Amino acid sequence: MDRKGKIIILSAPSGSGKSTIINALIGDPGLRLQFSISATSRAPRGQEQNGREYYFLTPEEFRLRVESGDFVEYEEVYAGTCYGTLYSEVERVTGSGHNLIMDVDVKGGVNIKKKFGREALSIFIMPPDIEALEARLRGRATDSEDKIAERLAKADYEMTFAPQFDACVVNDSLHEAVTEVRRLILQFINS
Ligand code: ADP
Ligand code: 5GP
Numbered sequence: 461m462d463r464k465g466k467i468i469i470l471s472a473p474s475g476s477g478k479s480t481i482i483n484a485l486i487g488d489p490g491l492r493l494q495f496s497i498s499a500t501s502r503a504p505r506g507q508e509q510n511g512r513e514y515y516f517l518t519p520e521e522f523r524l525r526v527e528s529g530d531f532v533e534y535e536e537v538y539a540g541t542c543y544g545t546l547y548s549e550v551e552r553v554t555g556s557g558h559n560l561i562m563d564v565d566v567k568g569g570v571n572i573k574k575k576f577g578r579e580a581l582s583i584f585i586m587p588p589d590i591e592a593l594e595a596r597l598r599g600r601a602t603d604s605e606d607k608i609a610e611r612l613a614k615a616d617y618e619m620t621f622a623p624q625f626d627a628c629v630v631n632d633s634l635h636e637a638v639t640e641v642r643r644l645i646l647q648f649i650n651s
Contacts, residue, residue, distance in 0.1 A: 465492070465554035466649055467576050468561045470641075471569030472585035473615035475597040477631040478563045481585065484638045486561070491645055494558040496549055499525070499534075502541045505602070515546070533564075533571040538610065545572065559649055566621040573626070581648040583641060584625040588632040590615060 470478045486493050499515040501522040510516045517525065522542050526534060534544025545562065553560040564572065566584070573582040587593040593615055597608045622628045627644050631637040 464557040465494075465559045467550070467554065467572070467580035468493070468559060468645055468648070469569045469572050469580055469582040470561065470563055470585055471566045471582070471621070471625065472631075473566075473587065473593060473618045474611040475593050475600065475615075476585045476587040477596070477634065477637065478585050480634065481631065481638055481641055482561055482563060484634075485642055485645070488642065491642070491649070492558050493561045493645075494553045494556075496545060496553065496560050496562040498543050498545055498549075498562075498564070499531075500541065500543045502538075514543075532575060533568050535565055535568050537565045537568075543568070559645070566618045570621060570624050573624075581627070581644065582625040583644060584622040584628040585637070585641075586619065586622060586628055586630045587615075588630060592632075 470482060472478050482495065485491060486495060497511065497513070497515060499517050499522065501517055501519045504510070504516055508514065525531065525546070530546050530548070531544040532547055532550060534542055537543050543565065545564065545568070550560060562572065569582050569584070573580050587596070590612065594608070594612055597603060597611060603611065629637050629640045
């Protein structure tokens with residue numbers, strides 16, 4: 461299908477800086493980006509609102525939508541908690557002429573790229589090292605010690621997925637990482 465907008469995928473271990481980079485670029489008029497709102501079976505945290513950060517579904521609703529074939533992909537990213545991208549979301553955003561930017565886990569990133577091929581650009585955001593990742597997870601202060609340990613334990617494994625992405629950007633200096641991701645997106649949407 462010939463879409464009006466293109467698809468940009470950002471994946472990385474949790475805490476690498478995906479959301480920060482997306483937030484820095486989302487209002488950039490040259491990129492025409494819109495954030496892809498995923499569905500999740502977890503409950504809202506803090507100020508999160510249904511239809512803004514995520515479409516919050518009960519585990520049962522999530523399961524029924526999987527059975528109906530509504531998902532481009534979904535993963536059980538954390539034990540007992542699923543996240544997935546709905547076909548309706550891809551159509552909603554790309555159909556309006558915007559480029560869809562996704563924040564998905566590394567397996568989701570690889571699967572979405574396989575599905576959309578040249579219509580999608582996949583970028584892996586690499587933390588400088590595990591120590592920096594740990595410091596960022598703690599500094600973000602949104603996760604319990606258990607969750608931080610779970611996310612760090614997964615990070616080494618997740619980093620082995622980097623070669624399967626179109627590009628890999630190290631997020632050491634935030635400014636340099638944002639500049640490089642912006643350059644890659646511009647090159648892709650103008651190609
Ligand atoms: P992700 O979306 O990949 O889970 P976040 O964007 O939430 O990660 O970033 C995790 C934490 O690290 C946040 O507190 C953020 O402000 C911080 N951070 C992001 N990029 C950098 C950077 N280049 N240098 C230092 N801290 C950073
Ligand atoms: P949380 O928002 O609970 O902190 O963590 C979200 C995690 O799930 C991140 O690693 C994010 O990249 C991933 N994620 C969010 N949406 C999707 C999705 O639609 N598909 C997949 N595979 N992962 C997702």
